[in-house]
Amino acid sequence: MTWNWQNADWPNFRYDAPSLTLLERKFLQSAGEVIGAVRHFNEDDSNQLRIELLSDEAVKTSEIEGEFLDRVSVQSSLRRQFGLNADDRQVRPQERGIAEMMADVYRSWHSPLGHEGLFHWHSMLMAGNRYIETIGAYREHEDAMQIVSGRLDKPAIHFEAPPSRQVHAEMENFIAWFNQSGPNGRTPLQALTRAAVGHLYFESIHPFEDGNGRIGRALAEKSLAQNIGQPSLISLAFTIEKSRKAYYSELERHQRTLDITDWIIFFSETILEAQRATLDRINFFIQKAKFYDRFRNRLNERQQKVVARIFKEGTSGFKGGLSAENYISITGTSRATATRDLQQLVEIGAFTRTGELRHTRYSLAWQK
Numbered sequence: 001m002t003w004n005w006q007n008a009d010w011p012n013f014r015y016d017a018p019s020l021t022l023l024e025r026k027f028l029q030s031a032g033e034v035i036g037a038v039r040h041f042n043e044d045d046s047n048q049l050r051i052e053l054l055s056d057e058a059v060k061t062s063e064i065e066g067e068f069l070d071r072v073s074v075q076s077s078l079r080r081q082f083g084l085n086a087d088d089r090q091v092r093p094q095e096r097g098i099a100e101m102m103a104d105v106y107r108s109w110h111s112p113l114g115h116e117g118l119f120h121w122h123s124m125l126m127a128g129n130r131y132i133e134t135i136g137a138y139r140e141h142e143d144a145m146q147i148v149s150g151r152l153d154k155p156a157i158h159f160e161a162p163p164s165r166q167v168h169a170e171m172e173n174f175i176a177w178f179n180q181s182g183p184n185g186r187t188p189l190q191a192l193t194r195a196a197v198g199h200l201y202f203e204s205i206h207p208f209e210d211g212n213g214r215i216g217r218a219l220a221e222k223s224l225a226q227n228i229g230q231p232s233l234i235s236l237a238f239t240i241e242k243s244r245k246a247y248y249s250e251l252e253r254h255q256r257t258l259d260i261t262d263w264i265i266f267f268s269e270t271i272l273e274a275q276r277a278t279l280d281r282i283n284f285f286i287q288k289a290k291f292y293d294r295f296r297n298r299l300n301e302r303q304q305k306v307v308a309r310i311f312k313e314g315t316s317g318f319k320g321g322l323s324a325e326n327y328i329s330i331t332g333t334s335r336a337t338a339t340r341d342l343q344q345l346v347e348i349g350a351f352t353r354t355g356e357l358r359h360t361r362y363s364l365a366w367q368k
Contacts, residue, residue: 015261030275061237093128100124109225132209161206191227196267239274302331321361
């Protein structure tokens with residue numbers, strides 16, 4: 001098996017640039033819509049939206065790698081990072097570390113990429129990790145760096161990265177390419193092309209003992225931010241996590257070749273979907289704020305609890321709609337009280353009702 005980095009032309013990736021023109025145009029148009037959607041937010045709402053989007057990304061980028069974090073703890077750490085009011089909860093090193101890295105990605109988007117910046121991200125990400133040898137530096141172990149699955153005695157090898165002795169030189173070349181391909185570089189690339197090539201390039205080097213996927217996605221967000229001239233707040237990990245199998249399959253397929261047009265198209269379409277997800281979530285945030293403005297002082301404690309639970313489900317809402325049984329389960333109240341509460345929520349315009357009898361379902365009433 002020959003990997004892409006073993007090719008004599010490495011790292012000269014080949015792709016059909018004209019076939020990407022429409023995708024690049026769609027990205028810039030959608031980026032403008034995202035920027036326009038948040039332009040009129042007041043400072044408090046802007047801060048809250050930023051915390052919600054960054055915390056979701058932090059949780060999802062970790063979930064892709066099989067690490068499950070507490071979202072509220074990540075949000076608390078992010079609020080501290082941005083100098084906002086935060087509670088005094090105890091936060092695990094993993095949650096504090098990913099929050100620190102996400103905040104740094106957001107704040108330092110315009111800075112050139114360098115070894116020390118990557119080491120800094122890695123140190124944050126690996127906070128509390130006692131299972132790897134090298135933290136805050138490129139890997140040094142003699143063993144082959146392989147991505148494997150299956151049985152320990154008969155593993156399936158999905159990819160083998162360059163040996164550790166080559167990593168520093170490879171990263172010198174990668175960093176030079178990243179900075180030169182930026183909008184102010186000597187060989188600028190368009191936004192989607194640069195992010196897609198950069199992500200595949202970095203993941204193919206796999207320079208760290210652990211954390212390469214999370215740092216690789218952070219680099220894609222830094223790349224996009226530089227191309228649009230401000231932090232992207234794009235729901236990239238959120239979108240990748242939903243189609244994780246396809247993401248890994250395409251990554252593996254294109255780590256065996258330098259012909260990567262299909263990879264760029266796949267990753268570009270993922271980014272465009274992530275932009276749509278971001279717009280949906282911005283609209284959800286706006287509707288949530290409007291809902292509470294209208295009904296904050298008109299809901300009893302049980303109703304407030306149920307509304308908060310529905311909002312916690314995010315843009316997808318309560319699967320199949322809220323039933324009376326759901327209401328009873330969430331509040332611990334009687335059926336008669338649940339029926340009265342739900343009827344009142346419909347009467348004041350907070351909920352809409354569909355179906356009859358045991359098929360009756362309730363949803364939040366969005367303001368047009």
